[in-house]
Amino acid sequence: MSKKQDNKKQDEVETTGHSWDGIEEFNNPLPKWWVWCLYATIVWAILYTIAYPAWPMIKGATPGLLGYSTRAEVAEDIAAVDAANAELIAKLAAVDLTTITDDAELHGFAVNGGGAIFRANCSQCHGSGAAGTTGFPNLLDDDWLWGGTIEDIVYTVTHGVRNEQSLDSRYSEMTAFDEILTDEEITGVVNHVLAISGQDHDPAAAELGATVFYDNCAACHGDAGEGMDALGAPTLTDAIWLYGGDEATITETVRYARFGVMPAWSAEYRVGSGLDQAEINAVAAYVHQLGGGE
Numbered sequence: 001m002s003k004k005q006d007n008k009k010q011d012e013v014e015t016t017g018h019s020w021d022g023i024e025e026f027n028n029p030l031p032k033w034w035v036w037c038l039y040a041t042i043v044w045a046i047l048y049t050i051a052y053p054a055w056p057m058i059k060g061a062t063p064g065l066l067g068y069s070t071r072a073e074v075a076e077d078i079a080a081v082d083a084a085n086a087e088l089i090a091k092l093a094a095v096d097l098t099t100i101t102d103d104a105e106l107h108g109f110a111v112n113g114g115g116a117i118f119r120a121n122c123s124q125c126h127g128s129g130a131a132g133t134t135g136f137p138n139l140l141d142d143d144w145l146w147g148g149t150i151e152d153i154v155y156t157v158t159h160g161v162r163n164e165q166s167l168d169s170r171y172s173e174m175t176a177f178d179e180i181l182t183d184e185e186i187t188g189v190v191n192h193v194l195a196i197s198g199q200d201h202d203p204a205a206a207e208l209g210a211t212v213f214y215d216n217c218a219a220c221h222g223d224a225g226e227g228m229d230a231l232g233a234p235t236l237t238d239a240i241w242l243y244g245g246d247e248a249t250i251t252e253t254v255r256y257a258r259f260g261v262m263p264a265w266s267a268e269y270r271v272g273s274g275l276d277q278a279e280i281n282a283v284a285a286y287v288h289q290l291g292g293g294e
C-alpha cells in the first residue's frame, strides 16, 4: 500500500489505537444482527441443557426437566409398531400353516418377518442365503433330511435336532461303524455308496458292500439308499451331500458318524432367547418358500 492510500484509509476507519510494527487494528464492531444471533444461541443452549439430558455426571447425564430419552422414544416406536401389527401377529400364531399362502397379506407379513428372524438366528449356521455349508444343510433345495413340508419345518425349528433342550428333539441315530464293521466291509460299503451315487468305484468291493449296506444301513437309508425323512437319514443316491460324497469323506462318516446338532428354538426351551409361535411360523414360512418347500 502506498503512503497516500494508507493515510486515506486511516481517515475513513476508526482504529483501536493499537499498533504493532506499523500495523494498526481497525475498530470494526460486529454487525448487530450477528451479535443478537450469538446471544440467542447462548440463551437457547442454556435452556436446552435445562430441559433435555445434557451434562455428563458419574452415573449417566443430567435427565433434563422434560424427562425426554431416546431409548424411551425407541421403545414407544416399537410398541406402536407392535400394536399396529398385533392383529397380524395373533393371526400368524394361530394360523393353519398349510393354508397360509391363501392369505396374501399374512403370508407376505410372515415371509418378511421370517427373513429377518432367519438372518438374526439361523444364518450363522445355514448361511445368509440359506445355502448351508458342510454339516449344515442347504434349505434352498428339495433334498430334506427331516422333511420339507411347512409342518416338518415348524417341528424341526421348534424342537431342533439331537439337542438336550427339547425332549421331543429330532434324533439322528447313525452309529459309528468303526468297531462294528471290518475294514474290508467299510471299504465295501463305501464303494457301494459311491456306486449308487453314480461315482467311480471298485466294482468288486461294491458287490460285497451291497450286502453290508442291506444289513447295516438300509434300515435308515432305505434299500436303494433313497433316505428316510422320519429318521433324518439323507438320500445317498443324489449329488447333494451334507458332509461330502468323496471316498475319504464317506469313509469318515461311516467310521465315526457325524451327530449333527441343531438347537431347539421354541421359547419353551430357550428362556429369553427363543422364538414364540408367531416367530417360528414366520421363519418356517420364509424357509418353506425359498424353493425347496414340499
Ligand code: HEC
Pocket (backbone or CB within 6 Å): 117, 118, 121, 122, 123, 124, 125, 126, 135, 136, 137, 139, 143, 144, 145, 146, 147, 148, 153, 156, 157, 161, 172, 232, 259, 260, 261, 262, 263, 265, 283, 284, 287
Ligand atoms: C448352531 C447351528 C444351527 C443354527 C443356529 C440353526 N440350525 Fe438349522 N440345522 C443345523 C444342523 C446341523 C442341521 C442338521 C441336523 C441333522 O444332521 O439332522 C439343521 C437342520 C435344519 C433343518 C432341517 C433340514 C432338513 O433337511 O430337514 C431346518 C428346516 C433348519 N435347520 C432350520 C433352521 C432355522 C429356521 C434356524 C433359525 C431359527 C436354524 N435352523 C438355526 C444347525 C443349525
Ligand code: HEC
Pocket (backbone or CB within 6 Å): 172, 173, 174, 175, 177, 189, 190, 193, 212, 213, 216, 217, 218, 219, 220, 221, 231, 232, 233, 234, 236, 240, 241, 242, 243, 244, 245, 250, 253, 254, 257, 258, 259, 260, 261
Ligand atoms: C440308525 C439310522 C442310520 C443307520 C443304520 C445308518 N445311517 Fe447313515 N445317516 C443317518 C443319519 C441320521 C445321517 C445324518 C447324520 C447327521 O447329520 O448327523 C446319516 C448320514 C450318512 C451319510 C452322510 C451323507 C451326506 O450327505 O453327507 C452317509 C454317507 C451315510 N450316512 C452312510 C451310511 C452307511 C454306509 C451306513 C451303513 C454302514 C449308514 N449310513 C447307516 C442314519 C443312519
